[in-house]
Amino acid sequence: MNHLDQFLFGYYPYIALTVFLLGSLMRFDRDQYSWKSDSSQLLRQGQLRWGSNLFHIGILFLLFGHAFGLLMPHFMYAPFMTAGDKQLLAMVSGGLFGVLGLIGVSLLLHRRLSDPRIRKNSKTSDIALLWLLWLQFVLGLATIPLSAQHLDGSMMIKLAEWAQRIVTFRGGAAELLAEAGWIFKAHMFLGMSLFLVFPFTRLVHVWSGFGTLAYVVRPYQLVRSRRLGLTPKAPLGQRDF
Numbered sequence: 364m365n366h367l368d369q370f371l372f373g374y375y376p377y378i379a380l381t382v383f384l385l386g387s388l389m390r391f392d393r394d395q396y397s398w399k400s401d402s403s404q405l406l407r408q409g410q411l412r413w414g415s416n417l418f419h420i421g422i423l424f425l426l427f428g429h430a431f432g433l434l435m436p437h438f439m440y441a442p443f444m445t446a447g448d449k450q451l452l453a454m455v456s457g458g459l460f461g462v463l464g465l466i467g468v469s470l471l472l473h474r475r476l477s478d479p480r481i482r483k484n485s486k487t488s489d490i491a492l493l494w495l496l497w498l499q500f501v502l503g504l505a506t507i508p509l510s511a512q513h514l515d516g517s518m519m520i521k522l523a524e525w526a527q528r529i530v531t532f533r534g535g536a537a538e539l540l541a542e543a544g545w546i547f548k549a550h551m552f553l554g555m556s557l558f559l560v561f562p563f564t565r566l567v568h569v570w571s572g573f574g575t576l577a578y579v580v581r582p583y584q585l586v587r588s589r590r591l592g593l594t595p596k597a598p599l600g601q602r603d604f
Contacts, residue, residue, distance in 0.1 A: 371552055373537035376529045379559040386562025387570060400568040401489065414470030421464020422496075425503070428457060429554075432519075433526035446516025453519065458507050465500040472497055488564045495557060502550040509544055518543065522551075 391398060432453055440449060472493045475481050482490075510518065521539045528536035540548065561567065 369537045372540050376555055379555040383558040383561050387567055390562050390567060398567055401565050410470045410474040414467050417463045418467030418471060421460045421467055424460040433523045446520050447514050450516040450519045454507050454510055461500055461504045468493060468496050492564045499553050505546050506550055509546060
């Protein structure tokens with residue numbers, strides 16, 4: 364293993380996660396008016412519904428699939444399936460939703476580049492982000508033929524062990540990827556880089572999407588009508604509006 368691998372898969376994950384968390388917090392605190400998805404739906408709806416729905420279905424499944432697949436310890440699924448079965452499941456489901464996500468992001472990218480009004484109102488970061496996501500989908504799908512060459516699950520176990528060592532701050536994580544192919548490494552590097560650029564792009568609206576889950580446990584807001592005289596007068600600043 365060389366020094367580049369040690370940096371990319373030993374230190375870079377912590378750099379990306381630190382920027383991801385602190386950068387998101389600082390942007391929310393200092394620049395809340397930019398905290399939005401910057402939807403271009405008002406400019407033209409064509410391709411947006413299909414592209415957005417396919418992209419979000421694909422990316423959300425893959426996000427949670429990668430999280431559970433990489434961070435779940437081997438002993439938790441060993442009684443139910445082998446590492447090879449888990450790898451085959453990941454290849455089939457990841458391939459299906461990866462294709463859906465790739466089609467979706469391709470539609471969104473074509474729409475943003477081909478429509479003069481949308482392109483004029485797009486930031487450079489918007490287009491760059493779509494290209495990064497498109498490339499990440501392509502790299503992810505490219506790992507499937509490589510995984511099919513060794514269906515024993517050995518590489519998947521190493522990838523999962525790498526992720527678990529990173530999140531638990533254990534050493535020796537980078538050494539586990541010494542034998543991984545360059546496509547695997549490129550896919551992992553670009554995935555970490557997406558976390559790095561997250562706070563500086565429209566991706567921050569993902570936090571708001573997860574934040575809406577708080578409404579499930581939020582108490583009801585009571586709104587009383589003052590017109591019917593049902594609400595007693597309250598001091599200024601405490602009245603219902």
